[in-house]
Each structure stands twice: as C-alpha cells, then as structure tokens.
Amino acid sequence: MPKLSVIVTAYNIESYIAQCLDSVIGQTMTDIEIIVVDDGSTDSTAQIIRDYAGRDDRIRPILFERNTIGGVASAANAGLDAATGDYVGFADGDDICDTDMFRRLYQAAVAADADLAMCQYRLLDEQTGVLAEPADSHRWADIGATAIRDLEGDPEGANRKWLLEFVAVPWRKIYRRAMLEREAIRFPVGDYFYEDNPFHWFAVLSANRVALVPQALCHHRVARVGQTMATVDDRLLKIFDHEATIRAWLKSHGRDDVYAPALLTWVLAQLSWVSLRAEGEMQRRLFDKLVPIVQGYSDGVVDGVAQGHVRGNRAVTMLHALRRKDFATFSRAAGYRLAEKSLIGLGLHHLRHTGLRHTAGITARFLRSRLSRGRAAMAAYSLPVPKGRLTTKLSDIQFSLAILQRRLDSLEQELRQLRQDSPKDDDRA
Numbered sequence: 001m002p003k004l005s006v007i008v009t010a011y012n013i014e015s016y017i018a019q020c021l022d023s024v025i026g027q028t029m030t031d032i033e034i035i036v037v038d039d040g041s042t043d044s045t046a047q048i049i050r051d052y053a054g055r056d057d058r059i060r061p062i063l064f065e066r067n068t069i070g071g072v073a074s075a076a077n078a079g080l081d082a083a084t085g086d087y088v089g090f091a092d093g094d095d096i097c098d099t100d101m102f103r104r105l106y107q108a109a110v111a112a113d114a115d116l117a118m119c120q121y122r123l124l125d126e127q128t129g130v131l132a133e134p135a136d137s138h139r140w141a142d143i144g145a146t147a148i149r150d151l152e153g154d155p156e157g158a159n160r161k162w163l164l165e166f167v168a169v170p171w172r173k174i175y176r177r178a179m180l181e182r183e184a185i186r187f188p189v190g191d192y193f194y195e196d197n198p199f200h201w202f203a204v205l206s207a208n209r210v211a212l213v214p215q216a217l218c219h220h221r222v223a224r225v226g227q228t229m230a231t232v233d234d235r236l237l238k239i240f241d242h243e244a245t246i247r248a249w250l251k252s253h254g255r256d257d258v259y260a261p262a263l264l265t266w267v268l269a270q271l272s273w274v275s276l277r278a279e280g281e282m283q284r285r286l287f288d289k290l291v292p293i294v295q296g297y298s299d300g301v302v303d304g305v306a307q308g309h310v311r312g313n314r315a316v317t318m319l320h321a322l323r324r325k326d327f328a329t330f331s332r333a334a335g336y337r338l339a340e341k342s343l344i345g346l347g348l349h350h351l352r353h354t355g356l357r358h359t360a361g362i363t364a365r366f367l368r369s370r371l372s373r374g375r376a377a378m379a380a381y382s383l384p385v386p387k388g389r390l391t392t393k394l395s396d397i398q399f400s401l402a403i404l405q406r407r408l409d410s411l412e413q414e415l416r417q418l419r420q421d422s423p424k425d426d427d428r429a
Helices: 017-025 045-055 072-082 101-112 158-164 177-182 196-206 234-252 256-274 282-295 299-307 314-324 327-334 339-354 356-371 375-381 394-421
Strands: 004-010 032-038 059-063 087-092 116-125 130-132 147-150 173-176 209-222
Touching: 004 017, 004 072, 004 101, 017 032, 017 045, 017 087, 032 045, 032 072, 045 059, 059 072, 072 087, 087 101, 087 177, 087 209, 101 116, 101 173, 101 209, 147 158, 158 196, 158 256, 173 177, 177 196, 196 234, 196 256, 234 256, 234 282, 256 282, 256 299, 256 314, 282 314, 282 327, 299 314, 314 327
Parallel strands: 004 032, 004 087, 032 059, 116 209
Antiparallel strands: 087 173, 116 130, 116 173, 147 209
C-alpha cells in the first residue's frame, strides 16, 4: 500500500499534461501511486497519459470515453474511489508541483497526526509567465514555520472558521483517506462550477487537525484558454448552488447554528467578485439567484455577518438589499448604472484587498479574456514581460503600473474603434 495517492485530473490539456506529470513523477517522495483521470479529452491528452503509464508503473490511467457533466468532480471522484494510499493529494493536469511538495505535506501531516495538510501556491500566468500571489496569501503572514491547528479542541469552531476562509482549491492539500471514506466526502457531481468549495467545507469540518506548510510548493496555471476561471457569463452564478449543498450538510450534521454565519459570509465573498463581472441581464439573474438564499437566513445571522464588515461595504449594502428584495439599491451598490463601473470597481476591490501587483495581473487577464473573441486583436495588447516572479522592488511596481496603463489605454482605443465601426440600426436591417 503506498503512503500517498496523487490524483491528476485532465481534460483537453495536451500542451500541459506532460509538464504536470513530469513534476509528479519527479517527486522526492517515491512511495506514491499516481492516478491520472482523463475526462474524455478530444485532443491527444489521453494518448500522452497512456505513454507515461507505459514508462512508469506507478501511473494508473483512468480514461473516460466521453466528457462527463460532472467535469473535474467526476474525474476527482473516480480517482478517490481508486486510491489506496494512506493520504490522498490532487494535481490539476496543467499545474506544476514543486518536486518536494508531497514529501513536505506528507511529513507535516504524519508528524501532527493530522487529517489534512496544506501549503501555499503561486498563480502562473499562461500568457506572460509571471508569478503572482493568490487571494489568501495574506493569511499566511504570521505562519513562519509549519504550524498545527487543533480542530477538535475548538468547541466554538474558531480555527475551522479561519481555515474555511482560505481559497478552497484541493491541489495544494493532502487528506487522510480514512477520513474521506469515514465521512463519505466526495465532490458534488452535477452541472456545477467550483466544486472544490463544498469539498473544502466537508474536509475542514471533518478533520481533527490541520498542518500548515507556509512555503509555496505549487504553481497553478491561470489565463489559459478554456479554463473555468476565465468564465465571465451566467455560468459564474452556479457557484451559489453550492450554498444549498453545504447548508444541507451542516444541518444533517447538527452544525448549522454554529456555521450558518460562516456560510453566509462565504456567500457574501462570492457575491463581491461575481457582481463585478455580471453584465446586462445577468445582473438581474444574479439578484434573483441570491434573494432566496439570503431569505433563508435569520435577521440575526444577516445582521451579525453585516456587522463583521466595514460599514458602507458595497457587499454589505447588497446583502441588506437582497434581504429587502430591493433590486434598485442592489444595482446601485453593485455599480450597475454605468457599464464601465464594473471594471473600475473590480480594480478598486483588488487594489484594496490584494495589492497592486495582483491587481495588475488580474487586469491583464481580464482584458485578454474580453479580447479573446478576436485573436487578431490580442496582438495589439501583448507586452514583453520578464519571466519569473515579480518582487516588491520599485522597478516591479513601475512595471505593474505600465501594464495597467497600457492595457487601459489600449482598451479605450479599441472601444473607440468599435463604436466607429459599429453599424447603424438601418445598416443591420
């Protein structure tokens, strides 16, 4: 029986899967099994997996004949069902793991007798090669060395609530397989997005303790064509479907009273960024989606969550508007009266919460996503950028500002051109 099962999920990533598998095969921890699950790729991804399995007998391929509605959830669950290791870890098929990642996580988990171990990660921009900090990087500021959070000796759930606020992604964690099996923890399968959120909640609320490894041991690729995170349409609203899944789990385990405020806080966090991306009729659909969710919480819970935020916070204003079913106030708080305000609000939100460098990267990815409908237009926006991680030097800040300025200037020029070229109503007829 291997000490660790690493589950790699893949779908149409023929340009990246080899690099990911190389990083997993090359781990300093060798007593592992590598379960690679392909969700019915239509490119050469499956064949690449077969080739690797033929060269390394630790690789166990599971190749779906066709793409499933559950997507990565179905693939991850198939890997969990096949896993035999004491612990289970994950890797996205387009990510890159540090060669020491799983050894360090495993040793930290075993030393602490923990059900879960977690490390930091970096965002790797596929278009520029620049590394950036994720949204929860500030939460690691006071963790100077591997730390242990005891969750069983915490009747008020303070440590669990703190951990729930980390980014939910599973591919920088390992889990004790016995815990996952005992609690029947799996990814919810359906027409969803962001299935890692319920999985994160179930694992954190079931674990005995968590080992925190503060080093960044994984590079998660972003701004890749076809990636979920690039979505800017109604599919974003599906993240709120997970509120019902998590709420049902809390009630079935008798923990709704303790964690309902934390869950509503999670809803508010998702609302903060989804509302900045909602456009046109999607804005009303976002409101209609959230009204019954907020109505499902008592006034005491809503008021308590609101009091935990800075007064005048736009998300809190939207929360109160949802409780009153007041779309006009909701729209004003979200900045929907001016289409441009969504982009401005997004920039201000990230400047306030994640800093200039992260905002620069998000701005660049946002504009590339909007312009990807016409690949020819993208060439006009490309900038020569250095490879590797940006540091906090003045030159890096100047570079980030240059990216922002160039992108915004180019976008304005593109919009002006589109207005000039746009046919009149008579021309369309």
